[in-house]
Amino acid sequence: MGLLPAKQGDICFKQTFIQNEKAEKRARMGIAYVPQGRDIFASLTVRENLLLGEEPLPKKKRTGQVKEEIFQWFPVLKEMLDRKGGDLSGGQQQQLAIARALMGNPKIILLDEPMEGVQPSIVELIRQVIIEISRKNDISVMLVEHSLENAFTCADHLYVIDRGTVIDDGKADEETARRFERHLTV
Known part of the structure; x- marks a missing residue:
C-alpha cells in the first residue's frame, strides 16, 4: 500500500509501476487495504465508517449510500448502522473494516490477518466472504494468514x-x- 518503501524490485499494478506512488493514489487505482489492527474509526458510526470507503471513488461515483451487497455479506452491520465503531466487538469491527474496503469497488484487496482474534463463527463468515468476493465479484484477494487451514480454504x-x-x-x-x-x- 505504500506505507513502507519497497526495499528492492518493482511493484506493478495495471501495467503501472506503483512502488513510488502514495497510498491514496494506490487506493484510487483500486487497491484496498485492511490492516491487521482493523483501524476502524471508533468515534464514527458504522454508517460513517462504511461511507468513508467510497473516498477512493471519483466524486460522481460516490452514492452516499451503503451498498446492499455489504449487508448480504455482513448482515450484522445493517442492524448497527447508527452505533459507534468503537462499541462493536472485535469480530464486528473486522467485518466493518472489510466492508469499508469493499465500498470503494476495489480491483484487489489486501487483507492482513483478517481472521486473527475473532470467534470461530466470524472466522467462517469472513472465509465465505473472501471466497465470494474473489470468485463471484472478480476481486483479487491477497491474504496474509498464519493459519494454514484458513489460507488453504480461501486461496x-x-x-x-x-x-x-x-x-x-x-x-x-x-x-x-x-x-x-x-x-x-x-
Whole structure:
C-alpha cells in the first residue's frame, strides 16, 4: 500500500509501476487495504465508517449510500448502522473494516490477518466472504494468514514467506499442504 518503501524490485499494478506512488493514489487505482489492527474509526458510526470507503471513488461515483451487497455479506452491520465503531466487538469491527474496503469497488484487496482474534463463527463468515468476493465479484484477494487451514480454504495459490523471502509456493492442494507442513515444524 505504500506505507513502507519497497526495499528492492518493482511493484506493478495495471501495467503501472506503483512502488513510488502514495497510498491514496494506490487506493484510487483500486487497491484496498485492511490492516491487521482493523483501524476502524471508533468515534464514527458504522454508517460513517462504511461511507468513508467510497473516498477512493471519483466524486460522481460516490452514492452516499451503503451498498446492499455489504449487508448480504455482513448482515450484522445493517442492524448497527447508527452505533459507534468503537462499541462493536472485535469480530464486528473486522467485518466493518472489510466492508469499508469493499465500498470503494476495489480491483484487489489486501487483507492482513483478517481472521486473527475473532470467534470461530466470524472466522467462517469472513472465509465465505473472501471466497465470494474473489470468485463471484472478480476481486483479487491477497491474504496474509498464519493459519494454514484458513489460507488453504480461501486461496488458489499460496506462498510461504520467511523474513521477506519466498521460500515455497504452490496451488492450494493436498501436495502443497503436505509440503507446507514441514515449514511449520521447523
